[in-house]
Structure formats: structure tokens, C-alpha cells
Amino acid sequence: MIEFHLDGRSGVAPYLQIIQQVRQALRLGTLSVGDQLPTVKDVVATLAINPNTVLKAYRELEYEGLAAARPGVGTFVTATLGDGSLAAHGPLRRDLERWLAKARRAGLDDDSIEALYRDTFRAAAKEEAL
Amino acid sequence: MTTVLQSRGLGKRYRQRWALTDCTLSVPAGHVVGLVGPNGAGKTTLLNLATGLLAPTTGTIEVLGGVPASSPAQLARVGFVAQDTPTYAGLSVADHLRLGAHMNPGWDAALARERIGRLDLDPAQRAGKLSGGQRAQLALTLAIAKRPRLLILDEPIASLDPLARREFLQSLMEFTAGGQVNVIMSSHLVADLERVGDYLIVLVDSRVRVAGEVEDLLATHHLLTGPRRDPATWPADWRVISASHTDRQTTLLVRTCSPIDDPAWVVEQIGLEDLVLAYMSHTPDPASNGAPALEVQR
Numbered sequence: 001m002i003e004f005h006l007d008g009r010s011g012v013a014p015y016l017q018i019i020q021q022v023r024q025a026l027r028l029g030t031l032s033v034g035d036q037l038p039t040v041k042d043v044v045a046t047l048a049i050n051p052n053t054v055l056k057a058y059r060e061l062e063y064e065g066l067a068a069a070r071p072g073v074g075t076f077v078t079a080t081l082g083d084g085s086l087a088a089h090g091p092l093r094r095d096l097e098r099w100l101a102k103a104r105r106a107g108l109d110d111d112s113i114e115a116l117y118r119d120t121f122r123a124a125a126k127e128e129a130l
Numbered sequence: 131m132t133t134v135l136q137s138r139g140l141g142k143r144y145r146q147r148w149a150l151t152d153c154t155l156s157v158p159a160g161h162v163v164g165l166v167g168p169n170g171a172g173k174t175t176l177l178n179l180a181t182g183l184l185a186p187t188t189g190t191i192e193v194l195g196g197v198p199a200s201s202p203a204q205l206a207r208v209g210f211v212a213q214d215t216p217t218y219a220g221l222s223v224a225d226h227l228r229l230g231a232h233m234n235p236g237w238d239a240a241l242a243r244e245r246i247g248r249l250d251l252d253p254a255q256r257a258g259k260l261s262g263g264q265r266a267q268l269a270l271t272l273a274i275a276k277r278p279r280l281l282i283l284d285e286p287i288a289s290l291d292p293l294a295r296r297e298f299l300q301s302l303m304e305f306t307a308g309g310q311v312n313v314i315m316s317s318h319l320v321a322d323l324e325r326v327g328d329y330l331i332v333l334v335d336s337r338v339r340v341a342g343e344v345e346d347l348l349a350t351h352h353l354l355t356g357p358r359r360d361p362a363t364w365p366a367d368w369r370v371i372s373a374s375h376t377d378r379q380t381t382l383l384v385r386t387c388s389p390i391d392d393p394a395w396v397v398e399q400i401g402l403e404d405l406v407l408a409y410m411s412h413t414p415d416p417a418s419n420g421a422p423a424l425e426v427q428r
Binding site: 006008011014040041044045046047048049050051052053 | 160
């Protein structure tokens with residue numbers, strides 16, 4: 001089971017934040033096929049948000065084929081996003097940690113690291129597209 | 131039943147002063163409705179008309195298809211928490227529950243007990259000794275345990291600290307997740323309403339300025355900035371909520387269903403709080419068909 005949180009200042013609609021958090025959990029393997037998502041009642045009782053917001057997020061996840069509702073029981077994960085790549089996460093994360101340590105030793109602050117990462121990511125994505 | 135609250139030309143006058151004027155609303159079922167507006171805008175008057183505590187001076191109002199307070203059945207279907215969540219200071223928590231059981235035919239004693247237990251309220255404690263947050267929760271418990279179809283709350287969280295406010299809204303949302311319940315809640319706190327509400331009514335100066343589903347409101351309002359332009363060139367289907375100009379630039383808040391395809395405008399989405407503030411601070415000029423007068427800033 002995962003727990004949702006909301007960033008009120010992010011400007012991202014609450015139902016989208018819930019969808020993103022489920023997708024993120026699927027990618028990282030925190031959630032896998034068969035797992036139950038928090039019930040609507042639990043989510044609204046924790047986050048103090050409108051039940052329709054949660055229903056909308058879950059409907060969208062069902063539409064994407066990531067979850068399915070079992071009436072009277074709850075909503076369950078039916079697919080995952082990480083699949084084959086999950087095993088590679090560990091080594092890649094360690095590479096990234098080494099790289100981060102190197103960047104800090106070179107004197108980069110958080111903002112510079114993020115900017116450098118994003119810029120490189122974008123440039124690489126553009127090259128791949130060509 | 132498809133509407134929770136329907137009013138036509140509804141108005142209320144206290145002696146010389148109109149507290150509510152020409153209020154025509156049709157609120158569909160299945161929503162948590164946020165009623166916002168500055169102090170003295172007529173929010174409490176509208177809510178008191180919906181409960182039947184006040185009778186209209188003009189027009190009609192129907193709640194869940196019936197005239198407010200017209201029958202015991204109608205009274206049983208509507209729960210009401212008045213401004214500042216009043217309780218009887220001299221009565222204990224248990225007395226309040228006995229009172230609720232006595233006066234409400236559909237009283238859900240198990241739900242009331244369960245809530246009191248979960249809130250960790252001492253049944254023997256007098257309501258006057260409770261904290262503001264506990265008192266609000268007690269008032270909410272009484273309103274919820276009568277199992278209403280519509281719950282009306284007048285500024286229930288305004289005087290609570292942030293933690294008590296969050297806990298109150300958690301309880302309220304947990305109740306609405308049970309299904310088949312409608313809520314109308316007035317508040318100044320747009321940020322809180324944004325989380326819990328999915329329908330919004332903005333009341334300013336005794337008039338309804340805008341009402342609709344939050345999602346629709348956010349999708350149809352756009353903040354535009356662009357080079358200064360003659361208002362005569364704006365598309366006819368734009369409803370301009372607010373407009374300001376410098377000698378070079380024009381900034382508009384526009385309501386329209388059609389896409390903005392003129393590349394000269396920079397289009398931004400607007401948050402609920404800014405949208406509400408725009409409606410509150412710009413009074414329409416009756417002569418210009420709902421569009422506010424232009425304000426020139428230099």
C-alpha cells in the first residue's frame with residue numbers, strides 16, 4: 001500500500017498528482033500487479049480532498065490500463081511500468097550517486113546540478129530523435 | 131433528483147437593505163459546493179434561506195426538490211451547522227448526543243458514538259470546556275449523525291487553527307466519501323475550498339457573480355497579456371472579468387469556451403484563488419452587459 005501526498009502550491013491539479021504518484025510507484029516497483037490502491041475513503045480522510053478527485057484519478061488509471069476497480073472491494077494494480085528495466089535500477093542509481101558526489105566535489109550546488117542534468121537530458125533526447 | 135438547490139429571483143431584504151438580490155442558482159447533485167464572498171456579501175443569508183430559518187422577500191428557493199423547512203421530512207433531509215459551529219456550553223458531549231437522538235428520527239447512534247470515540251472526546255465533558263476544534267467536530271458529529279442528504283455549513287473552519295481545520299475537513303470528506311451526500315459550505319478560505327470543493331459559488335454585494343463546477347471554471351478562464359489593444363477588437367464571445375492596461379500592455383481575465391488562437395496574446399491558466407479574487411474585486415458595470423469598466427493604470 002502506498003500513501004498519497006499533495007503539494008498545494010505546485011499548480012498541478014490534485015487528481016494529476018495522485019496519478020503521477022501511482023505511476024512513479026509503478027516505475028520504482030513500490031507498487032506491483034495485484035496491489036491494492038488506498039480506498040477513496042482512506043485517501044480523502046488523510047488528505048482532506050474531495051472524493052470525486054480521487055475517483056477521477058482512479059478512473060484515469062483504469063483508462064490507461066494500470067488499475068481496475070473491483071466493486072465493493074477496491075482498486076487494484078493491473079499493470080506495471082517498470083517491468084524489465086527494474087533490475088537495472090540499482091546499479092544505475094549507484095552510478096548516479098557516484099556522479100552526484102563528483103558534481104558536489106566540483107562545487108556544484110543543487111540548482112546547478114538540476115540544470116546540468118536537465119540540459120543534458122534534453123540535448124540527448126534531441127540527438128536521439130534525429 | 132438532479133438539483134440540490136434551485137432558486138429563481140431569490141432576494142431577502144432586512145428593512146431598507148437587500149442582503150441578497152436576484153439570486154438564480156441551479157446546483158446539481160453530487161457536489162461539495164464552496165460558497166465564497168467577502169463579509170456581508172449575503173452568504174449567511176443564502177444559507178439561512180436554504181435551511182428555512184429565513185423566508186424569502188422575493189423569488190423562490192427549493193432544496194432537494196422541496197421548500198425549506200416545509201415538513202418534518204424536509205427538515206430530516208438537511209443538516210445544518212451554523213456559523214462558528216455553536217454547541218450548548220452547559221451540556222456535556224453525551225447530552226448533545228442524547229439531544230440529537232431525541233430530535234432526529236433518522237439518528238445514527240452508532241455513527242455518533244464511533245466518531246466521538248475516535249475524536250477522543252470525553253462524553254462527560256461539557257461543551258463549553260472543549261477546544262474550538264473539538265467543538266467544531268462535535269457540531270459536525272451532530273449534523274452528520276442525523277444522516278442528512280444535504281449538509282449545510284456556515285463558515286465552519288474560519289476560527290480554527292490550521293491543524294483543527296485540516297482535521298475538520300478530513301472528517302467532512304470522509305463523510306462525503308460514503309456517497310449520496312451533498313455539501314454546501316461557506317468559507318473565506320479559498321485554498322481549503324480548492325481541496326474539498328468541486329463546485330463554486332462566488333457571492334459579492336448580495337449578488338451571485340459566478341457559479342459552476344470548479345473544473346469548468348478553471349478550464350474556461352484565461353489570463354491574457356499582450357500589446358495594448360482596442361477593446362472593440364476583442365472577440366464577441368469573451369466575457370471580460372477584469373482588465374488593466376498600461377500605455378503598452380493589456381492584461382485581461384477572460385471567460386470563454388473557444389480557444390484563444392490570436393498569437394499576440396500570451397495565455398496563462400489561472401488558479402482558483404486568483405479567479406475568486408478577480409471576481410471579488412471587479413464589480414460589473416451594468417451598462418456594459420456584465421463586462422467591468424476599464425481601469426487605466428500608468
